[in-house]
Amino acid sequence: MVWPRRVATIRGGIVKTNQTKAALLGGATVEIVEINRIFDPVVVELAAQAGFGCVWIDMEHSHLGLDGLSQLILAARATGVDTVVRIPKGPYNQVIKPLELGAGGLVWPHCKSADEARSFVQMAKFRPLGLRGLGCGRDSQYGTLDPTEYMGRADAETILGVMIEDAEGVEEVEAIAAIEGIDLLFVGPSDLAHSYGVEREGVPHIDHERVLAAFDRVGAACAANGKAMGTAVGPGESMRRVVAKGTRWLNCCHDMSALTSGLRSARQATIGAKQRTITQQLLDLYHRGELDLDDISGTAKRHDFSRSMVNHLASFVQHKAKCVEALPEAAPLVERMEQALVDGRRGLALTDAYYVCLAVQSLPKERWLEVLQATFDRWEHADQGSFKTFFDEVKERLQAEQG
Secondary structure, X not given: OOOXXXXXXXXXXXXXXXXXXXXXXXXXXXXXXXEOOOOOHHHHHHHHHOOOOEEEEEOOOOOOOHHHHHHHHHHHHHHOOEEEEEOOOOOHHHHHHHHHOOOOEEEEOOOOOHHHHHHHHHHHOOOOOOOOOOOOOHHHOOOOOOHHHHHHHHHHHOEEEEEEOOHHHHHOHHHHHOOOOOOEEEEOHHHHHHHHOOOOOOOOHHHOHHHHHHHXXXXXXXXXXXXXXXXXXXXXXXXXXXXXXXXXXEEXXXXXXXXXXXXXXXXXXXXXXXXXXXXXXXXXHHHOOOOOOXXXXXXXXXXXXXXXXXXXXXXXXXXXXXHHHHOHHHHHHHHHHHHHOOOOOOOOOHHHHHHHHHHHHHOOHHHHHHHHHHHHHHHHHOOOOOHHHHHHHHHHHHHHHHO
């Protein structure tokens, strides 16, 4: 969520408070959007409009420089959004420069030991906790804030996170979590899977049993030391699983996935609407008795439809009739299938409809209604996935139970 703008007054000026850190300290779960490749201030503004209260800006894998980072931070400050920067693993000046540009937090990649975490804290915090030098950047309002109050508030407000994405880091996680000044332990599932040598086992990295075991261990270390556990995971079962293990910092999407998803969704919706229109025309002609389904090629040519569309309709009509003849009680669900060809947020494909009408006949008749109803329930409540896929899953589960 977008945090309400809160400020604190110190000698020399007014400073914005870090609401993301306050939320973490209060035990809340926070949702974060990553900016990994599209380094335009507009992305920050859009994140704020979408309701995000914090953006994660990547400098480890990206081409982003300090000038670009400065512009993103300015946009975040203007829209009331907090910023956390994943910095390259490197020297002291790569730690302090994002802070002096006004970043609200830093994340250190591939932390493998408590000594490494302690060194990171020393670079990012002022005395007595660290050894950071006093500059006159944006975060101090260019040296106009009272130095003592500014340093104390900067240390209190800045989020420091370390990434646990190596087997060595997992083995040292209890000691890492105990380091004062570290607020967040962020599990990197993909690099961790690579570190364990299980990256090619055909399982999503975040769902592999060894990675999930690491989540358990990191979560326990965080709970014991009052720290937050985070990770990058999209919405769905994987997210529910890691949240159940104690994850409270969720990088739930990034600029490229959001753009790709939006573009793909718009295209698929357009194709679906176009397909539903053609299907509706086919069904209307069929119900008016104007389609000769015994002459697929001729019918397609006369009405300017593709041969495959007419053939799919003929197959659906044929297998639909067989279903209803064999089990009249299935008629309402089969008719509902026809309605779903042209209705809803995403139309059911003709190929799926005739496949299901054919395939259901291979099951015991007493289970037809159960399988069709379960398929509809899954399809109508899912954001994506084909009717055929859900039918096959339900059928396989039934067959396994009968096994």
